[in-house]
Amino acid sequence: MPVPHDIGAETELWDTYAESAFKGDAEPVFRWTQYAGHGPGPELLGSPETVLEIGCGTGRALAYLARQGVTAHGLDLSPIMVKKTAERWGHTGAVFKCGEVLDHLRDCTDSYDAIYSIFGAAWFADPSQLFPLARERLSPGGVFAFSQPPAIPGAYGPQGMYKGGFTGKALFTYRYSYRPAVWERHLIRAGFATADARVFDAPEPGHIGTLIVRATAPG
Numbered sequence: 001m002p003v004p005h006d007i008g009a010e011t012e013l014w015d016t017y018a019e020s021a022f023k024g025d026a027e028p029v030f031r032w033t034q035y036a037g038h039g040p041g042p043e044l045l046g047s048p049e050t051v052l053e054i055g056c057g058t059g060r061a062l063a064y065l066a067r068q069g070v071t072a073h074g075l076d077l078s079p080i081m082v083k084k085t086a087e088r089w090g091h092t093g094a095v096f097k098c099g100e101v102l103d104h105l106r107d108c109t110d111s112y113d114a115i116y117s118i119f120g121a122a123w124f125a126d127p128s129q130l131f132p133l134a135r136e137r138l139s140p141g142g143v144f145a146f147s148q149p150p151a152i153p154g155a156y157g158p159q160g161m162y163k164g165g166f167t168g169k170a171l172f173t174y175r176y177s178y179r180p181a182v183w184e185r186h187l188i189r190a191g192f193a194t195a196d197a198r199v200f201d202a203p204e205p206g207h208i209g210t211l212i213v214r215a216t217a218p219g
Helices: 007-021 060-067 079-092 101-107 127-136 180-189
Strands: 050-054 071-076 095-098 112-118 138-148 157-162 172-177 194-200 210-216
Touching (some): 007 079, 050 060, 060 071, 071 079, 079 095, 101 127, 127 138, 127 180, 180 194, 180 210
Parallel strands (some): 050 071, 050 112
Antiparallel strands (some): 138 210, 157 172, 194 210
16 A cells, blocks of 8 residues: 655655755765675666666765766755755766656656666655656666665565654654565566665674665666
8 A cells, every 4th residue: 555655744854864964075985885895886787878866865976976977867855955965066067956756757758777776765765656667767778776774574565764863843754675575576567677686784793784676677
């Protein structure tokens, strides 16, 4: 059953996040996991000429790709974050746009060699809606990839999440969690030719790992 996302409330939530998460002195970096120097890098995207990052957050990954000569576009729901990233990373050639991911993918006519999300919009958008739209916006053989924390055992599907603790104004959103095999089924059902989902262990035994999912569009 679809959950009732309130985009206005979620924008406020991510604006609040932007105020604390953006660090003006941070450097470009591309990594899929939450641990510095750990896990795979941008090679999971192949060798794209054009990319779209959905839920691009602080923009560091997109700036990294732009510095490598990739035509890099980013989308984020927070106008505050988009303003900050455009000011900080616009000189790299990366382009940042404010918008809701499902609306953007429905309305745009551009195609990309890769669409990706690093703890971003793929974690917070209904996969039954997001995945077909992402596939339609990919070039033939293009890559769709995303990373996020793995599901907590027994807690699958949409999960409510408060932001900023449990006092004050109730700012919340929904994130989506499934076992790796279920993510793969969602992607194949959405029309992807291949799908691979796996959990990468943390560098410290017993710590939270990272779900990394990669799918390719038909060639």
